[in-house]
Amino acid sequence: GDKHETTLSMMHLEQEKLNQKLKEFLEAKAIFESIDFEKNNTKVSLGSLVLANDVYFLISVSLPKVELEEKTIFAISPQAPLAQKLIGRDLGDSIEVNQLNYTINDLE
Structure with a gap:
């Protein structure tokens, strides 16, 4: 029993x-x-693909990393500390997260 x-x-x-x-x-x-991934943003926002320090970040939802065309893409949620610092920034802007500096090299 x-x-x-x-x-x-x-x-x-x-x-x-x-x-x-x-x-x-x-x-x-x-x-x-x-998420509308087709819109062109001049600033980082939800749906942006950001290249910072040779690392791609997709601002969307937290997902496992993806390998595509020999590039690694990290999908991070807008609530992630890195995403919070990136959102609203422009191409060429620099931010610091956990004592690491990131510069936005490309924005799609």
Whole structure:
């Protein structure tokens, strides 16, 4: 009896965790799909692809890094400290995050 109830309880907890992760994924997917990646920005904003110090950052939702055409792209959420410093900046601007200096070399 007790082993069965404990197993059921653990399965229920695991199911709740998975449901929460699914909810978070679906919310992130909805945000990502709502971003207009075609607009041309003169300043860094949501949907911008930023080249800073030879590293590409996509301001969107937090995702695993992507390898594309021999380039690594890090998708970061607007709430990330680096994104918060980048948003609103122009091409050529420099920022500092965690004692690292970043210069915006390209902006798409």
